[in-house]
Amino acid sequence: MSRPNCPHCGSTWVNKAREVKNKYVTKQGYKCPECDRFFVERDGFEGKTYPKEVIVDALHLFVEGLSLSKIREHLYQHHGGYSPSDGSILNWVREYSELVEKFEKEQMEDPKIGRKIHLDEVVLKVGKKCTTQ
Ligand SMILES: [Zn+2]
Incomplete structure (x- = not known):
């Protein structure tokens, strides 16, 4: 590394x-x-209580349309007993959709820069879902 x-x-x-x-x-x-x-x-996840993998997985399941209780159940079963609160999951969704929005805005303001955006595809999907509602 x-x-x-x-x-x-x-x-x-x-x-x-x-x-x-x-x-x-x-x-x-x-x-x-x-x-x-x-x-x-x-890594974009500094200061978080939960590991990046858990957060990304939760965002992915949210995009898939799973309920918060189903998401918690999945995290508990597949990530060794993690059980973040509904509030934590919603915070992640809000936080990362804002991040994506910011990146997209920057790109639109100057499309010639052509910067590479290092964000998970999953996170981008979350951003789309939140901004089109
Ligand atoms: Zn220094």
Whole structure:
């Protein structure tokens, strides 16, 4: 796995540091020797209680039209006993649809840039569903 750039100063020379753990997720931490600051790998899911796989799966099931209780049942059975609340699931849906909307808006404002968007197809579907309702 390639090392990330320092989010503070942009340096590409960062050192692996301690791991950061919450209830369910362990993330690799890094220390930047340029600006002497600590940061955690960024995958768009930093600061979340649940693992990325669980969140993406929940969004996918939401797009498929499953009810919240069915989504929770699936997550519980397929992801080793995770059972996020309805509120958590709805938060994920809202948060990632906003993210997609923002990216789409930026693209529309300047279509010549042709930037590559690194978002899950699943997340894009969620964005479409939410904005067309
Ligand atoms: Zn730095």
